[in-house]
Amino acid sequence: MIRSILPVLTVVAAIMVLWYGAAVWMNSAWTVQQAARAGQTVTSMDILRDTLAQDRPKLPAPHQVAAEFWDTTVAKKITSKRSLVYHGWITLSATLLGFAMGATLGVLLAVGIVHNKAMDMSVMPWAIASQTIPILAIAPMIIVVLNSVGISGLLPKALISTYLSFFPVVVGMVKGLRSPEAIQLDLMRTYNASGSQTLWKLRWPAAAPYLFTSMKVAVATALVGAIVGELPTGAVAGLGARLLTGSYYGQTIQIWSALFMAAALAAVLVMLVGVGERLVMSRMGERP
Template identity: 60%
Template sequence: MQKERLLQHRILPVVTVLLVIIAIWYVAAYVMNSPFQRDLDRRGNVTSTAMEFFQKTMAQPKPVLPAPHQVVSNVFENTFLRSVSSNRSLVYHGWVTLSSTVAGFTMGTLLGILIAVGIVHVKALDRSLMPWIIASQTVPILAVAPMVIVVLGAVNITGLLPKALISTYLSFFPVAVGMVKGLRSPELIQLDLMRTYHASAGQTFWKLRVPASIPFLFTSMKVAIAASLVGAIVGELPTGAVAGIGSKLLAGAYYSQTIDIWAALIAGSVLAALLVTIVGIVGKIVDRSMGGRLA
């Protein structure tokens, strides 16, 4: 019975949406690749049946929009059929991007928590710092990334740190906002109870506010880890990096290898999904260890 409910309420809707997306993708690939294929047939005086023409649009080496099977084949080849040390391996490039993602996510999470604690306990910071934090997120990351790279490069700081700082810039905001909401989530009656017990500010913080904020923290961390990955990829673009998912996107764009571009995008999406899943699992483990109930 539980398996049937899981199939109906979770697996079936996801599979249905996925099949619809794939169908739309194939139609779009045919429509966008057809003009170029018609031009090739006309120049070569080739006459093709409708099926042959469709097959040709799905097998172009440099299509305008790659077909799903072309992208899947590329991902499989560059993930499982190549050495992880090869510069064509998506595992290798994913690992390079992952390192800066994790570094930026760690720094962003710590920074967000520190900012949230300060905002909750210092009214001056709540009134002065919070508006600036919100305003900082209105600046496009594509404008910030080159400035960070250039400034740090001027003082000979290159490699992992500049990309990690860009990831930090994107990841600290959701953590800060989530933690502020979490630390303020205890109700007045709970705070009054702590005062009745003559609890100090530190005891109230550690025994009431922090436990109450944990669900909010891990929810915001899911957003932060995905944003951190985006920051790491964007950070690779202005540096002309030779490794990383961003470098794969650059190389694909430079040589018009659209299949490689889409394969890199799929690899980044899978990496983001895995990171979000890991954060969610850790959140459930922490929740269980603190006596929470799992759905």
Template identity: 70%
Template sequence: MTRVLPVLTVLAAIVVVWYLAAVGLNMNWARQQLERDGVTATMPALIGNTMAQERPVLPAPHQVAAGLWEGIAGQKITSKRSLVWHAWVTLSATLAGFAIGTLAGGLLAVGIVHNRAMDQSVMPWAVASQTVPILAIAPMVIVVLASAGVTGLLPKAIISAWLSFFPVLVGMVKGLRSPDAMQLDQMRSWNASAAQVFWRLRLPSAMPYLFASLKVAIAASLVGTIVGELPAGATAGLGARLLSGSYYGQTVQIWSALFTAAALAALLVLIVGWIERITLRRMGLDR
């Protein structure tokens, strides 16, 4: 209870601030509606109107909750109006991009640690790649691959991998270099090969760093997938729901998709954390 109470207190404060912000931002439109209908614009009437607008500037919490319930439980999972269906479309590309990014980041990290030329050449380019805004890269990737006849999941997965490989690369390089000189000297004294040093010393030492970077990478993968869905005019995925909501001024739809994406990201991070605990416990590295 002592752990839950602070969380509930902060949550309650956020909800209160959210309601106050909704009233303030929706007040002007509410006043105009009441005046147009010839209704006296009393404060209770104004506040009630701000809480029930069809297209509010800022939806109230209960409106977003209703939108989530309608999108999750009020539709068939196979329906294109279902948030579950759109979340699955986004999740499939996210997992594909996460796998590609993790593999690329891990392989590059191994090369950088064991090869000085790669360290001096690849690492600066990897850092520079993250300075280019993903919103500028995504349309180019979509257009180029579409001209080559590649559409669907792969373009979104590539954009997702672009964001996810860098945290894995940095974390793995740091982890593979974490053994100190004494540990490396001891492995040399045992006449261990480079492969043995890697599998028995460097890789186990890198596991905590790897999982910390994977938590960042999986969230970045989801962001990359959603960004990849925006410039293509996609009709499926959470990015498509955000795009269509912005086109038609459906702010409740936008916020519902945002909360679904946030919940999906939290779930993915929790799954990575669960795998981390199991893996480190079996390796005897659980702290």
């Protein structure tokens, strides 16, 4: 633990240096332009001070983002429309619902693919094709179509999450359910075990590590799906809405703090799946 702190801090420091440098460089044009209009001359010190404190910088400085993040998470009531926690929760609820549906769908499809020759031949090409369509293109369609039949709010966003998150689970679980060795399957045959006994007593437990790995990918893409689902609807709440309004009004600081919120959410979700994995695998007698 201690030994890894130094390299981590080094990387963070390097990012900070790059970020501050880029902020000064990218925002300086605006500073110089403003000064020229006012007929003032600027020194390098002025440029440095101004570029790191603009209201709508091209690239906000880290401390500006941090201040905004603090202000909209800790300092605001979570019921406030300006609270990132509030917006984060809206997105998170769609993410979790979509992920649950996506993971379930993925597992069911994988079970079907492994047990049914016709599904084996037919489902996978469609699943792969579904992922080659840009989600940005299909998301508005889903929202519009569902809206026209009276479904709006959480479910359409969750469905977009489902659309993205079932795929890694299908791929991982097909591999996992097929991971038992030939002699383990032969053994089941010598017991004259039924298909469902082989599934529950052999294929399913053998697939557990694959399930968790694919769920880590799936939960992160589910979050992306929920955010994308909030973009085309003119949604008023959620991290996607935050990004959209931020871009309408040039509120780059707001955009960046929403991005950090999304990243933090993704990190926590992936970590939670990891904790679940450790708990399950240790109950399954995995070598520590």
